[in-house]
Amino acid sequence: MSTLNFEEFDKSSIEQWQQLLTKELGDRAQNSLTWQVSEDVVMEPYAFSSAESYAIEGLPTWEMMQGIQGSSPAAMNKLALEALMGGCNAVCFSSAPTSAAELELMLKDVYVQYISLHIDGVTNLKGSAQWLKQLCDSRELHSKELRGAFYTDFNSLTDDDFADSVHFLKDHFVLFRGFAVDAVAIHEAGANPIQEIAFALTEGHAFLVRAMDAGLTVDEAAAMIQFNFATGSSYFAEIAKYRAFRWAWKSIIEQYTPEFGCSIHTHIAASTSRYYQTAKDAHNNLLRATTQAMSALIGGVNSVKVEPYNANTTLDDAAALRWSRNIQQLLTEESYFESYRSAANGSHYIEQFTGKVLRAGWSLFQQWDAIRGGAGKAAFDKQWTKDVAEHQFAAQQALASGKRVIVGVNKYVNKSDSSVVAHTAKTFTASHEQA
Numbered sequence: 001m002s003t004l005n006f007e008e009f010d011k012s013s014i015e016q017w018q019q020l021l022t023k024e025l026g027d028r029a030q031n032s033l034t035w036q037v038s039e040d041v042v043m044e045p046y047a048f049s050s051a052e053s054y055a056i057e058g059l060p061t062w063e064m065m066q067g068i069q070g071s072s073p074a075a076m077n078k079l080a081l082e083a084l085m086g087g088c089n090a091v092c093f094s095s096a097p098t099s100a101a102e103l104e105l106m107l108k109d110v111y112v113q114y115i116s117l118h119i120d121g122v123t124n125l126k127g128s129a130q131w132l133k134q135l136c137d138s139r140e141l142h143s144k145e146l147r148g149a150f151y152t153d154f155n156s157l158t159d160d161d162f163a164d165s166v167h168f169l170k171d172h173f174v175l176f177r178g179f180a181v182d183a184v185a186i187h188e189a190g191a192n193p194i195q196e197i198a199f200a201l202t203e204g205h206a207f208l209v210r211a212m213d214a215g216l217t218v219d220e221a222a223a224m225i226q227f228n229f230a231t232g233s234s235y236f237a238e239i240a241k242y243r244a245f246r247w248a249w250k251s252i253i254e255q256y257t258p259e260f261g262c263s264i265h266t267h268i269a270a271s272t273s274r275y276y277q278t279a280k281d282a283h284n285n286l287l288r289a290t291t292q293a294m295s296a297l298i299g300g301v302n303s304v305k306v307e308p309y310n311a312n313t314t315l316d317d318a319a320a321l322r323w324s325r326n327i328q329q330l331l332t333e334e335s336y337f338e339s340y341r342s343a344a345n346g347s348h349y350i351e352q353f354t355g356k357v358l359r360a361g362w363s364l365f366q367q368w369d370a371i372r373g374g375a376g377k378a379a380f381d382k383q384w385t386k387d388v389a390e391h392q393f394a395a396q397q398a399l400a401s402g403k404r405v406i407v408g409v410n411k412y413v414n415k416s417d418s419s420v421v422a423h424t425a426k427t428f429t430a431s432h433e434q435a
Helices: 014-025 073-085 100-106 125-138 159-172 184-188 193-213 218-222 235-255 284-299 318-333 348-374 377-401
Strands: 063-068 090-093 116-119 147-150 179-182 225-231 267-272 303-305
Touching: 063 073, 063 116, 063 318, 073 090, 073 100, 073 318, 100 125, 125 147, 125 159, 147 179, 159 218, 179 193, 184 193, 184 225, 193 218, 193 225, 193 235, 193 348, 193 377, 225 235, 225 284, 235 267, 235 284, 235 348, 267 284, 284 303, 284 318, 348 377
Parallel strands: 063 090, 063 303, 090 116, 116 147, 179 225, 225 267, 267 303
Antiparallel strands: none
């Protein structure tokens, strides 16, 4: 194969590109393609150069995760084994065990030393950690080598429980994170990417402060937390969201002068969005999940969980779970997404987009962090709920007017599809899909 020589291509000026764009647009103005992501972020449809760079090197290989929901520990165990045999290397149980026996049953025949284990809904953190330590001891495994996380809301623990838990984790689980900031919740309330970033940074910073007050170093505290995000439908905005968040978190950690360089990294667990799933033409959700997974991977997350296309109605549809796994396998084996970790670096458009999202997210973080650190969590929760509700109202107005298009719901509607959602549904399109 000959070496590529780009000198053989004629160079084009910015003016020539703009003339071509004007010709293609016809009667439409160029600013008709301008994209307003939020009040503070407006993107032009093209970028010719960028002096900005938000690359962070050293990102690890991503984990292919599947969510496990079931009616009992035995049912969850069955689904977990199917997921692992089907190609996943990470599983996330949707509910926490209530005893050591339940944990043993959930993990029967699961070789935890070779996978990444995630457990959601953990309220008894120290108890869960002790049960996992017991399981490791019974299997003659080293708990300090286990990878994964307990999804615990640090706000739910008393000061004594929090201190006991973080020190137990420090002593017995070096690679296993005990706490998760749940940015999925604000996403499903209707937040935009800027608000998701600001929320995660605010809660993450509050965790760092509390952990250091409990006697941990910033390095130890940073290693105990992960961030859970849902990936929305705006392809480039979501890529920029993950890159901007990682850069902003790095900036926070650096303010506390960590001893180890790796502390600037954090674990981002991304899922595809249940909020943007539709009931009508439900199989379109497979396409949505594919592009959302691509955004997350290009954005540099650590793990991806593709939600089943019918996640809002069914817990354990084996075929839907298999299709979810297949999406990631296709991205890995046919599109080679596992072969790179920094494809967005140097892209003029994405670098500019990342910079705008970063600045807007950081500004909102400073506002929310001041409320969180001053007036307290209740005041912070009230503020972000108000801000998100305002954005959600505007988004719903855009959907109702047709400015925001959702295929199968308000455009290209399948007249033969009579599917409706429950009146209690909280998806973006729920009000347009009810009977």
